[in-house]
Structures are given as structure tokens and as C-alpha cells.
Amino acid sequence: MTKAEDVGGIDRGRRRLIAGAALGGSSVLMARTAMAQAAGPLVPQSMLEQGQPVVTPPYGVPSKFEKDVVRRPTDGTPTDLSSWSFTPLQDLHGIITPNGLFYERHHNGVPTIDPDQHKLMIHGLVERPLVFTMNDLMRFPAVSVIHFLECSGNSLSEYGSKPAANVQTSHGLLSCVEWTGVRLSTLLDAVGVKPEGKWILAEGADAAAMTRSIPMEKALDDALIAFGQNGEALRPEQGYPVRLLLPGFEGNMSIKWLRRLKVGDQPFMTREETSKYTDLMPDGKARQFTFTMQAKSVITSPAAGGMIEGGPGPVQISGIAWSGAGRVKKVDVSVDGGRSWSEATLDGEPLPKALTRFRLPWRWDGSPTVIASRVTDETGYVQPTRKDLISERGNAYTYHYNAIAPWKIGQNGEVTNAYAAGA
Amino acid sequence: MPMLQEHKTAAALAAVFLAASTAAGFAQSAGKEGVTKTELGSTPSDDMMKAWNIDIAPDGRNLPDGSGSVSQGQEIFASTCAACHGEKGEGGEGMIGGRLVGGKDTLATGKPVKTVGSYWPYATTLYDYVHRAMPFNAPQSLTPDQVYAVSAYVLNLNGIVPDDAVMDKETLAKVEMPNRDGFVQMDTKTLAKTTACMKDCTPLDVSK
Structure with a gap:
């Protein structure tokens, strides 16, 4: 991803904005007429010529018209x-991230x-230290x-004085996939954790030798040693060939390129759980081991950085909650x-510690307003306002x-972060 | 890694043998009992365990032999660390490495400067991290003596150890960091209303 492509993405948004502004003085009817005129020939070229053969290419890629749907x-x-x-949340549907x-x-x-x-290796306070090949791991249930x-x-941009301009930047350090792997509890059963084993150091095989301490309770609950993704x-970026996955915990604890698990009797106090990934409070004390990612939701369409195209009328509000x-x-x-708030429709039964897609039809009358979503999870926790969050933290x-x-929805349909400068 | 030999334990071999002979003589087994505890994986060799076991506990357990002084650390820092962290660990705008020095008494000011001196609770973490991840472009390239020396220098820049300090597995573990008691262990603080207001609510704090 280069800066030029990044700017290209913004340019696309601006072109839409200019097009929207040009229609600003026209009636809805005129806008519809203009759209119909731009629609092309009555019989499309795709019906008049043969398409591409199979395996073009062997590993499929998105349509060329989706070239702006990229990580930034x-x-x-x-x-x-x-x-x-x-992740470009504004361009995704459903709950699964490609x-x-x-x-x-x-x-x-x-x-x-190289997976071969x-x-x-699992060692430390265990009965039988063991080392597993990828083949070994894949033979477990x-x-x-x-x-x-x-x-x-x-x-994190939203804590400060320069909130993000678009939903990709404000909320895009979030993805959701189907993971496949072996329960960590299965492997711990194989090595036999000694009674005094309370924490596990997880270490990656990257140039940071990334390390975090995992509480035994989580390791025995739903932790996964994952090798499959959708x-x-x-993917290499997600830890190929094998990673730890701690559902619901802050992402950096799910150590990628996992190479070592060491059982100990106390936290290992690595750099990533002392100097980083600790939460400094106004009184100068820092919260440590704040693992759980609490309930959160965001509207991804229409969303900051985008437009309501085509003027007033029906708008399908859609977003994700987790x-x-x-x-x-x-x-x-x-x-x-x-x-005032209205309850949105959820797509199917929500899964635990997974994204849930919500939807709500809305008729926009064309006047400026502010839209927002608020999740309540099964523990009864209600997503807080920014004011409440910052006053506490x-x-x-x-x-x-x-x-x-x-x-914020502008009169021209432009959507901006209501906390961002100039919004 | 051919130099790190692994060998099956006698128990694992016995389990595999039992499973194989059972399978040969009778029907294949399936279901929950299909995999027994000791069938998969092998016992790491002592060499492998030693080479991989690089983490340093906060009480100093697992610190290796070796030592390094503040003055030795100053030389290594100048050639190996300063390009990213500044000549005296002062960091700065656009520098790849973070600021390592200063920030005393800033944590409660609303404009905290988090450094080794102002924020890190354990000196042993310095050894662990410098060894595993530094220098950024050549991780795990420093010898134990060099890591002790760099640790000594960074601690000295922060006024935590004197100019003539020598760090080794005894002295480093005894260093008392200023922010040792600055952390409260807890999971994410719940900040929850019990109900979600639906009508006549306080508007969100945004300007219209």
C-alpha cells in the first residue's frame, strides 16, 4: 500500500462529494434522470462477447472495479x-472479513x-515438555x-483532540474470521500442567519475538492454537503457519507465528504488558492486564468518510456490534x-465474541443530523458515550x-465523524 | 534446526507401539479416544530447551552469566542504539525508537512521558526486551555482556544506577525501578449503565 494509492482512495470520495454537491440544487427527479442517462447501452457488452476462461487466475481475486477496497x-x-x-469496514458486508x-x-x-x-514447544511447569511439528498439531482434534x-x-484516535476522518481509520483495527485449530486445553492436557502453573508465556517466531503472559484460566477456557483462517x-500477516487466538481479548495477546508456550507461576512482565498495552489513569497509576475488549458498535454505512448518494429518501443503516x-x-x-433510539434488526442469532451485523431502515429527510449506534451485550453492559468514557479514564x-x-450527516449527504475538526 | 536433536520419550514410543499393535490386531479406533495424551509431539532436547528458553522473570530468574558496565554500555549505545533513540535516549519527533529517558513525575499530569525511567516497573524487562528484540534491524545480535552493558547505560541515563554501576544477574535483579508500584492489576474496568435510554435521552455531546 503506497501513499499514492491511499490518496487515490480519498480522491474517489472527493469525486463523489463533488458529484453530490453538483446535484445539490436539483430536484430528486432530475438526479434520477441524470443517473439513468449515465447507465450505458441497453444491451451491455458483457452479453455480446465471451468472458474469461476458468482459472483466470488460479487463485481468485476481487473484480477490478473493487480496487479501492484495500487495507490502508x-x-x-x-x-x-x-x-x-x-480494514475497510465501510466496504464490507455481513460479519466475515476477507x-x-x-x-x-x-x-x-x-x-x-516454512511450515515444515x-x-x-510447550515447557516450564509441566509434567512432559513437548515439541510439536505442524503435522503433529494437525493430528489433534x-x-x-x-x-x-x-x-x-x-x-485510540477518538480519545484525543484529532479524531479520525473516516470509519476505516477510526474502527478498522478490527476483523472477524472463521478460525480453525486445536484447543490450547488439549495441548496442555498432553503436556500435563503442574498445579503451580498459573500463567503461560506465549512467544512468536518474528523479529520482535513478541511475548505476552496469558492467564491459565483463559488458556483452559476457549484459547485456540489456530492454523486456519476462513x-x-x-495468512502470513495473521501468523502463518500457527498462532494463538484468545477470543475476546485484546489482539496483541493472540501471539502470531507462535513458537513457544512456557508455563510459569506468575506473569512474566514482558515489555508488551508493562511499558506497552497498559492503561494510564489520570492519577498516574496504570491498569495492567486489561484483557477484555468490551462491547462496542459502529455504523459502517453510511459512515464517516462517505456519502449518502442520491439525495433524501430511503437509507439502509447498517453496522457491526461485538x-x-x-x-x-x-x-x-x-x-x-x-x-431517541430504535432497536435495530440483528442478522441471525449473535455468536459469542464475534461480530454481529445490525440493520435499520431510515428515511432521511435531507436535513443535517447525527446518527449513532449503541450495543448492549448479554452481560447487560451498555456501550458508553465518549463523554462518560473520558471522564472516567x-x-x-x-x-x-x-x-x-x-x-454527522451534512445537508449534501456528506458523512463525517461528529468529533472531528470541522465536522 | 538440525543441531537441536529431538527424541521420543520411552512413554511416547510405548503409546505409539500400543496404538499400532491394537490397530493391527483389531478394528481402527475412532471418536474421543482416538488420540491419547502422549502419542503426538516429541521431547525437546536439553540443547533446544536451553536455546529457546530466553525469557527473563521479573525476579531475575533465567538471567544469564555475564556483566556490563555503564561506560561499556555508552559505547555500544552510541554505535547500535543512538540512531533510533537519540544520543542519550532522548528520542524525538520522527525517530524510529521511543524515548528511553526522562519523564519523571509526568504520569499524573495529563501529558505523560512514558520512558524506562518514568514508567517501566522492572529492570529485568530491559534485559529481556533488548536481548529478544533489539537492535531493531538485528534482533538477538547482542551478547549477554553487551545487553547487560546497554541496560546499565539506560538505567544510568535515568539516574537509577550510578556511573560506576556494573550489571549482572545479581545486580540487575536488585535494581528498584521508580514506578515499581505504579500498576494496578485488573481486567478492563466496567463502565456500564444498567439501562439503555430509548426516549427523551440526553443528546450525545456533539456540536450541531
């Missing part, structure tokens, strides 16, 4: 090796690992489960800046931002 990098890090890129659009957070680049050479993964720094092998504590119970949507907290995200 942050411009906030001085190196692209310890950096991150955002593998090529899964957000990235690496601490020293993406390693190239890769090994996972496996399971496929759908879970989101969210960077603890997702939406039906295929993990909770690291379990299932989404309900999502409410406001179209009047939070004065201050602005230096950095991680775990999960407040309601209000989008």
Missing part, C-alpha cells in the same frame, strides 16, 4: 515494520516461515469457530443525535476505546 496504513508511525493497517483485508499489527515486520521447519479480533489500540491456511464478554444482546440506533488511556461513535 496509519500515517502515525515512523516505520512501516512496527506499524498497522486498517483474508486479504484482515487488519495488520506487526512489531517488527511479517516473517517468512516450524515447531511449537480440531474445531472451527468464528471470532473477532480487535487491536487494543483500535479507535477455510484456508492462516463484545469480548460474550454475545451481543441488542443494538439501538439513533438518527437524532441520541435524543482521562485522555492518556490510549487503549480500549469503545464509546458510541456519532456520524
